[in-house]
C-alpha cells in the first residue's frame with residue numbers, strides 16, 4: 316500500500332469524509348508532528364485501544380481541551396529547547412471546536428501558541444448520534460433539531476468560526492474541503508510554516524449523519540463549495556487574501572437533494588420558501604467573499620441588464 | 621492501590637484490524653483505461669489503494685470497506701463496483 320501516516324484498519328463508517336480529511340492533513344504535515352484530538356468520531360475510530368491508526372504521536376484527553384493540551388505540548392517543547400523537532404497539530408470535530416472546546420481554543424489563540432488547530436467540520440455531533448452543533452447548517456434535520464409539524468430542522472445558521480478565530484488576531488486562518496485534497500494539503504503545509512496560532516476548518520461529509528450515499532462523499536463536498544454554501548478561503552493577518560472562485564454557481568437544491576438531512580424540504584409543503592432562505596445564505600457568501608470568477612460575474616451582470 | 625489514568629497504544633497498529641470483512645461491494649480495478657491520475661489513491665478513506673505499475677492500480681482487500689468512492693471519482697470509469705461474494 317501507499318505510505319501514509321494515518322493507517323487503514325481504523326473503524327470509520329464507509330465513505331467517511333473525516334477519516335479522509337485526517338489522513339490528508341497528517342500526510343501533508345509529515346512525520347515530525349505531535350497531534351492532539353478532542354473526543355469525537357475521529358478519536359474513536361482511530362484509537363480503539365489497544366490499537367492506533369496514527370503513525371505519529373497522538374494524544375486524546377477530553378472533549379473540550381484539545382487546544383489546551385496542544386498548547387501545553389508546544390510550551391513544553393519550547394521549555395526543553397526542542398521546538399525545532401516537532402510541530403504541534405490540535406484537532407477536533409465541529410462540536411469539539413465551535414461549542415465545547417471554544418474556550419480552550421480561544422485561550423490557545425489569545426496566548427499565541429505556535430499550534431495549527433484543525434477543525435473537521437461534519438456539521439453535527441456525529442459520534443453521539445447526530446445532535447446539532449454551532450456549525451450545523453440552517454434547516455438540517457438532527458436529533459436535537461428534528462423537523463416536524465412546527466419545525467424545519469435546525470433554526471440557526473452556522474457560527475462564523477473563521478471570523479471568531481480572526482478576531483483573536485491569529486495570523487493564518489483558512490477553510491478547505493476534502494473535495495479539493497491538493498488545496499487542503501497546501502494549506503496545511505503553508506500553515507505549519509507560519510509561526511503562531513493557525514486555524515484550519517475542513518468540510519468533511521458524514522454519510523451517516525447527512526444521510527448521503529458514501530460513494531458520493533467527494534461529490535457532495537464539491538457541491539457545497541460550488542453552490543457557495545461552503546466558501547473556501549484564506550485569511551492572513553485578519554484579511555481575506557485568497558478565495559476559491561466558482562465559475563458558475565449551482566443552485567443549492569443540487570446539494571440539498573443528495574442528503575437525507577434536508578429531504579423534508581422537498582416533501583413538506585412550504586419547503587420551497589425554506590430552500591429560498593438557504594439559497595440566500597449561499598448568495599450572501601458569494602457576495603461577501605467575492606466567490607464569482609470573472610466570467611461568471613460578467614454573465615451575472617449581463618443577465619441583470 | 622494503583623489507579624490507571626489513561627491508555628497507551630503503540631503507533632501504527634490499526635493494521636491488525638481487517639475492516640475488509642465489512643464489505644458488501646468490492647471495487648474491480650479494470651486496468652484498461654487508466655490515465656495514472658492517482659485520484660483513487662487520494663480519495664480512498666482507508667488509504668488502501670496503491671499503484672502496482674504504470675497505469676495499474678489496485679486495492680488491499682484486507683481493509684477496503686467497499687464505499688465506492690474510488691469508482692465514483694475515477695475520471696475514466698476504470699473502476700467498477702460489484703457485489704461481494706463471501
Ligand SMILES: Cc1ncc(C[n+]2csc(CCOP(=O)(O)OP(=O)(O)O)c2C)c(N)n1
Pocket residue numbers: 333353354355356357378379407408409410411412435437439440441442443448
Ligand atoms: C464533556 C463531555 N460531554 C459530552 C461528551 C460526549 N461526546 C463524545 S463525542 C461527542 C460528539 C462529538 O462531536 P464533534 O466534536 O462534532 O465530532 P464528530 O464526532 O462529529 O466528529 C459527544 C457529545 C463527552 N465525551 N464529554
Ligand code: SF4
Pocket residue numbers: 326327328329330331332333334356357360437441442520521522523524
Ligand atoms: S458517523 Fe460520520 S464522521 Fe463518524 S465515522 Fe461515521 S461517517 Fe465518519
Ligand code: SF4
Pocket residue numbers: 646647663664665666667668669679683684685686687688689690691
Ligand atoms: S471502495 Fe472505498 S474503501 Fe474500497 S478501495 Fe475504493 S475508496 Fe477505498
Ligand code: SF4
Pocket residue numbers: 653654655656657658659660661675677693694695696697698699
Ligand atoms: S482514478 Fe482511475 S484513472 Fe486515476 S489512477 Fe485510479 S484507476 Fe487510474
Ligand SMILES: [Mg+2]
Pocket residue numbers: 408409410435436437438439440441
Ligand atoms: Mg461533528
